[in-house]
Amino acid sequence: MxxxxxxxxxxxxxxxxxxxxxxxxxLKSGILSEKSGRGPRVLQFEKEFAKFVGAKHAIAVASGTxxxxxxxxxxxxxxxxxxxxxxxxFSATAGAxxxxxxxxxxxxxxxxxxxxTRETIEAALTRGTKAIMPVHMxxxxxxxxxxxxxxRNRGIVVIEDGAQAHGAEYNGRRVGSIGDATCFSFYPxxxxxxxxxxxxxxxxxxxxxxxxxxxxxxxxxxxWVSRQGHNYRMPEMSAxxxxxxxxxxxxxxxxxxxxxxxxxxxxxxxxxxxxPKEPTDRKHAxxxxxxxxxxANAGKRNKLVEKLRSRNVGASxxxxxxxxxxxxxxxxxxxxxxxxxETERACRQxxxxxxxxxxxxxxxxxxxxxxxxxx
Ligand SMILES: Cc1ncc(COP(=O)(O)O)c(C=O)c1O
Numbered sequence: 001m002x003x004x005x006x007x008x009x010x011x012x013x014x015x016x017x018x019x020x021x022x023x024x025x026x027l028k029s030g031i032l033s034e035k036s037g038r039g040p041r042v043l044q045f046e047k048e049f050a051k052f053v054g055a056k057h058a059i060a061v062a063s064g065t066x067x068x069x070x071x072x073x074x075x076x077x078x079x080x081x082x083x084x085x086x087x088x089x090f091s092a093t094a095g096a097x098x099x100x101x102x103x104x105x106x107x108x109x110x111x112x113x114x115x116x117t118r119e120t121i122e123a124a125l126t127r128g129t130k131a132i133m134p135v136h137m138x139x140x141x142x143x144x145x146x147x148x149x150x151x152r153n154r155g156i157v158v159i160e161d162g163a164q165a166h167g168a169e170y171n172g173r174r175v176g177s178i179g180d181a182t183c184f185s186f187y188p189x190x191x192x193x194x195x196x197x198x199x200x201x202x203x204x205x206x207x208x209x210x211x212x213x214x215x216x217x218x219x220x221x222x223x224w225v226s227r228q229g230h231n232y233r234m235p236e237m238s239a240x241x242x243x244x245x246x247x248x249x250x251x252x253x254x255x256x257x258x259x260x261x262x263x264x265x266x267x268x269x270x271x272x273x274x275x276p277k278e279p280t281d282r283k284h285a286x287x288x289x290x291x292x293x294x295x296a297n298a299g300k301r302n303k304l305v306e307k308l309r310s311r312n313v314g315a316s317x318x319x320x321x322x323x324x325x326x327x328x329x330x331x332x333x334x335x336x337x338x339x340x341x342e343t344e345r346a347c348r349q350x351x352x353x354x355x356x357x358x359x360x361x362x363x364x365x366x367x368x369x370x371x372x373x374x375x
Contacts, residue, residue, distance in 0.1 A: 003311070003312070004311070004312040004313075004363065004366055005312070006312060007309070007312045007313075007314050008312060008313055008314050008354050008359070008363050008366070008367060009314045009354060009356075010189075010288070010314045010315070010316045010352060010353075010354050010356075011189035011190075011287075011288075011354065011356045012188075012189060012356055012358050013188040013189060013193045014248070014252065014356075014357050014358050016244075016248075018244040018247070018248075019240075019241045019244045019245065022041075022240035022241060022243065022244045023237050023240055023241060025240065026041060026236045026237045026240045027237070029236075031236055032235060032236050032237065033233055033235050033236055034233075034236070035216070035222065036216055036219070036222065037060075037212065037215045037216045037232075037233035037234070038212075039236045039239070040236070041236045041237075041239035041240045041243065042060050042233075042234055042236060042239040044239070044243055045058075045060055045234075045239040045240075045242045045243045045246070046058040046059065046060050046199075048243060048246055049176075049199055049201070049242070049246060050201060052167075052174070052176075052246060052249070053174045053175065053176025053177050053182070053201050054173060054174050054176065054177040055176050055177045055182070055201035055202060055203055056202070056203040056204075056205070056208070057200075057201065057202050057203070057204075057205070057207075057208035058176075058199050058200070058201045059199065059200045059201075059202075059208060059211045059212055059215060060197065060198070060199050060234040060238075060239055060242070061197070061198045061199065061200065061211075061215055061232040061233070061234055062196065062197065062198065062231075062232045062233060062234055063185065063187070063196050063197060063198045063232075064092065064161075064163040064183060064184060064185025064186070064187060064198040065092045065095060065096055065099075065185075065198070066198050066215075066230070066232040067163075067183035067184065067185070067198035067199060067200045068092065068093065068096030068097075068133075068159070068161060068183045068198075069096045069099050069100055069230070069232075070200060070211050070214040070215060070230070070232055071159050071181045071183055071200050071211060072096060072097060072100040072102060072131065072159065073100055073210075073214050073228060073229075074181070074207055074210035074211045074214060075130070075131055075157045075159060075180070075181070075207075076130075077097075077100050077101070077102045077130055077131060078101065078102075078130075079101035079102075080101070080102075080103060080128070081101075081102045081103065081128060081129075081130040081131070082102065082103045082104075082105040082126060082128040082129045082130060083097045083102045083103070083104060083105060083129070083130065083131045083132070083133055084105045084106075084107050084116070084121050084124045084125065084129055084131070084132045084133065085097060085104050085105070085106060085107070085116075085133045085135070085161075085323075086106070086107060086108075086109050086115070086116050086134070086135050086137070086323075086343070087106040087107075087108075087322040087323045087324040087325075087340050087343045088109045088114060088135075088137065088319065088322060088323075088340075088342075088343040088346055088347065089135045089137065089161070089319070089323060090163070090318075090319065091323050091326060091329075092163070093133060093135055093161050093323070094106075094323045094329060097133070098328075098332065102130070102131075103128075103332075104323070104324075104329065104332075105124045105126070105129065106124065106322075106323065106324045106340060106343075107120040107121050107123060107124035107340075108120040108123070108339075108340040108341065108342050108343050109137070109340075109342050109343055109346065110143075110342065111342050111345070111346070112277050113137070113140055113142065113143070113277070113279070114137040114138060114140070114290070114346060114350075115134060115135065115136065115137050115140065115141075115142035115143070116132075116134045116135070116142055116147070117142070117143060117146070117147075118143070118146035118147050118149075118150050121134075121147060121150060122150065125154070129154075129156055130156065130157065131156060131157045131158070131159055132147065132150075132151055132156055132157075132158050132159075133158075133159050133160070133161055134147055134158070134160055134161065134179075135160075135161040135163075135164075136160065136161070136162050136164060136165035136168055136175055136285075137164065138164060138276070138284075138286075138287055138288040138289075138290050138318075138352070139164050139165050139168050139191070139256075139284055139285030139286050139287035139288065140165070140168065140276075140278070140282060140284045140285070141165060141168045141169065141170040141175050141178075141282050142160075143170075143279075144160075144170050144178050144179065145171070148178070148179065157180045157181075158179035158180050159179060159180060159181050159182070159183065160175065160176075160178065160179040160181070160182040160183065161183055162175045162176060162182045162183060162184050163183060163184060163185035163187075163190070163198075164185075164190065164191075164285070164287040164288070165184075165191075165285050165287065166184055166190065166191040166192055166249060166285060166287075167191060167249055167250070167253045167283075167285045168282070168283060168284065168285035169282060169283035170281065170282050170283075171281050171282075175285075176201040177201070177203070180202065180204065180207065181200055181201065181202040181204070181207060181211075182200070182201045182202070183198060183199070183200055184198060184199040184200075184201070185197075185198050186198060186199070186238070186242060186245075189356075190287065191249065191252060191253065191256070191285055191287055192242070192245040192246060192248070192249050192252065193241070193242075193245060194234065194238035194239065194241045194242040194245070195237075195238050195241060196238065197234050197238045197239075197242060198234075210227070213226070213227055213229055214227070214228070214229045214230060214232065215229070215230070215231075215232045215233055216229060216231070216232075216233060217229040217230065217231065251357070252357045253285060253286070255356075255357035255359075256285070256286035256287075256355050256356065256357060257284070257286055259286070259289075259354075259355035259356075259357075259359055259364055260276070260284070260286045260289050260355045262364055262368070263275075263289055263353060263355065263364070263367070263368055264276075266368035266372070267291065267368060267371055267372070270371075270372065270375060271294070272293060272294055272375055273291045273292065273293065273294065273371075273375070274291060274292035274294055274349075275291055276289060276290055276291065286355050288318060288352040288355075289352060289353045289354070289355040290318065290350050290351070290352045290353075291350070291351060291352075291353065292346070292349040292350050293349050293350075293351065294349075295349075296348065296349050297348055298320070298347070298348040301317070301348060301349055301350075301351060302317070304351065304374065304375065305317060305351050307374040308351075308353075308370060308371065308374060311370050311374070313353070313354075313366070313367050313370050313371070314354055315351050315352065315353055316351070316352050317350065317351050317352070318350070318352055319347060320347055321347060322340060322343045322344060322347050324340065353367055353371070354367060
């Protein structure tokens with residue numbers, strides 16, 4: 001096929017009659033939210049999500065950012081405490097740390113997985129480090145065993161940013177059951193959505209209770225506030241959509257994998273590209289299929305992306321700027337003791353291609369053919 005009439009989006013939500021019916025039922029029920037944040041749909045969605053990831057608790061909140069912020073508050077992060085995070089991430093990872101009064105301590109990534117490693121984290125540790133927040137970039141889980149070992153040895157809490165990694169696996173365990181707590185996002189375009197929404201999973205009873213309290217103004221029981229909190233409740237309509245999406249998630253993940261494997265087969269032969277890797281101990285969730293234009297500078301990479309977009313392939317760059325170079329974080333003067341060469345190189349060279357479950361085979365073929373043609 002030589003052309004496409006409409007832009008093929010990088011990601012898009014897959015909605016069906018199940019989601020529509022679930023929302024209509026909520027509207028008919030008249031229960032749109034519940035003041036404790038524990039309405040019937042929220043409770044059902046939490047139970048099913050906890051079971052899916054293999055965690056004892058799941059707490060539904062208003063967004064992925066709310067999940068990160070609540071979790072940091074529950075972990076007792078105090079103003080001035082350092083939290084090690086990647087600079088190669090969506091800014092919300094750092095934003096949540098700053099919102100909680102913490103100081104983002106930026107660490108470098110691994111060139112193959114785009115995730116933090118034990119070594120890069122070690123380079124960013126100080127006596128002020130209170131938490132480590134690995135991001136499972138593009139849907140691939142970071143190498144968690146060495147990170148957990150380091151954190152346990154030092155008494156540091158590990159909060160995973162799994163916003164992009166619903167259904168990802170590490171040594172046979174799903175993301176959400178590995179660190180002290182994991183945060184997910186249900187923004188549209190993620191592997192599953194609730195419109196806006198987020199989830200915290202944990203195996204720790206006290207921690208879960210703290211997050212539940214933070215979700216509703218720090219209330220221990222109705223109107224009895226015993227700690228700092230917020231309104232981070234998930235609406236019942238969102239939870240109903242989430243429960244319907246969760247049932248479809250295994251199918252979505254299969255489609256994403258199939259599409260990613262097709263692109264690997266077609267594009268893996270191009271010497272100019274570095275194709276995403278899936279280590280044997282992990283299962284990628286393929287939120288994004290991200291390749292690297294070998295040896296390129298940002299200008300060259302951007303030109304390729306422009307060429308693809310002008311041919312209606314919705315290629316996108318995640319992320320063009322390292323977070324530590326964004327104006328707010330530059331001014332914040334976060335502790336950053338070492339250079340972040342792999343972060344800066346990735347920001348210059350990566351671009352992502354669509355592999356979402358809504359793609360038709362003809363569109364996928366067109367994506368692969370167009371990349372081959374314009375590169
Ligand atoms: C890595 C990462 N962290 C945090 C977030 C924030 O999630 P939300 O947009 O639901 O607040 C996102 C997604 O948007 C993300 O990709």
